[in-house]
Amino acid sequence: MNALQVIGVHGIKQGSSATTAGLSSKWQKTLDAAVAASKHAEQVGPVELTVPSYQGAFPKTATRFIRLGPDEADDAPVDEEEEAFILEALASYAPSALAEEDDSPLAGHTLGVVGRLTPRILRRAHAVDQVAGRGVTGRLLWVVREAHGYLRHEETAAAVRAEIRAALTATGARVVIAHSLGSVVFYDMLSRGEVPTGHDGGPGVTTFITCGSPLSWLCVREGVHTPGAPLSVPAGVEWTNLHSPNDVVNKGAGLSHLAVGVTDVVAYNGGVAKAHDVHRYLAQDAVLERIAKARAS
Structure with a gap:
């Protein structure tokens, strides 16, 4: 069975030394451990997770x-x-x-x-x-x-999106897991039509999983979609949003009250100190279920 290609879009607090190889390895280990301990292991199969680092795009201010x-x-x-x-x-x-x-x-x-x-x-x-x-x-x-x-800095934003698009093109991944600010970045890419198309002319990414997303904040939404309109993704993209009750970034709530076509899933990640941790989100059963579904489709 071939490895299913998955792209991770990271969030904040990575540090300038966080490389694509380093981030990919850390996310991969967490996901592999979750798969091995899961009842979905056979359906998920092997997964190759690539997390392109975009830290170099941000100015040192x-x-x-x-x-x-x-x-x-x-x-x-x-x-x-x-x-x-x-x-x-x-x-x-x-x-x-x-x-x-x-x-x-x-x-x-x-x-x-x-x-x-x-x-x-x-x-x-x-x-x-x-x-x-x-x-x-x-x-x-x-x-x-x-x-x-x-x-607020289009040159920075364009450089970030270019890193993600290059990884999608290189891997042909149909699954994206986006954490924290990463959910804003990839939502923006979908809205701009900057995600590579699939071989059939449809969306190249069919599974979009957001974790600990700050898209519920008005000031963030105003930057990536039309004010007054609900959040939405293109037809053919299945959007699942994981949110933790103690995660201060997602304000302890989901996105279904602001978005159409999104499925909210509660992730019990523990107390405030760990609730936003990407590895706790990656280990959630809902993530594995969505990956298994993507492989079967």
């Missing part, structure tokens, strides 16, 4: 300082446009936090990133923590910064 460390980032401050994006993202995540926002000079300084973020961001982040739970904004800011880098 101040938004990467918190994620990669001072040796990996330039000293450029957060500009007004990025500040506005971050403030909007945090407000949309926890609207009630706006009433709790503290205007005092020291508000938010306990986040430990003074000098890299503006006072307005620190105040709002502190307010969101008060409403959503301590430490939530520390996780959210990882996503928000790289989402901004993708959604």
Whole structure:
């Protein structure tokens, strides 16, 4: 039995040293272990998972300082446009936090990133923590910064999509598993018609699995689809969305209330600290079921 080709689209917090070979190996080991322990092993069969790294496409700006460390980032401050994006993202995540926002000079300084973020961001982040739970904004800011880098910088976004398209073309994969920001990237590719077509002229990718997706955030959706319209994928693409109740990135909920043609599946990944972990999502039975179905089709 030939190996079924699968493309993984990674999310944030990879670091500049995360290579395609390294990411692919880590995802492959998790998936192989899940298959071996699953009742679906025979139906899934051998799988070859490729995770193209797009970290090199992101500029080394101040938004990467918190994620990669001072040796990996330039000293450029957060500009007004990025500040506005971050403030909007945090407000949309926890609207009630706006009433709790503290205007005092020291508000938010306990986040430990003074000098890299503006006072307005620190105040709002502190307010969101008060409403959503301590430490939530520390996780959210990882996503928000790289989402901004993708959604508001077309040259960066085009380079990211080019990496994914090259991997799809090279492997002929019909299955895509996209985690976190990766779900935004691949949804954007589907919307733009940038996914290679199949040999029959139909969609080259027929199975789209999203895990821990931030597409429920308005500021993210506005960047990749028509405002006011529901999220959707092209005909012939089966979309399954896994979400964990404790995952702060997907806000503990699915996408079916915002999208047509999506099947939401709850993934019980544990507490907040691990709920967004890609390997916990990859090990879910629903992922294996979708892969087995793709092989049979």
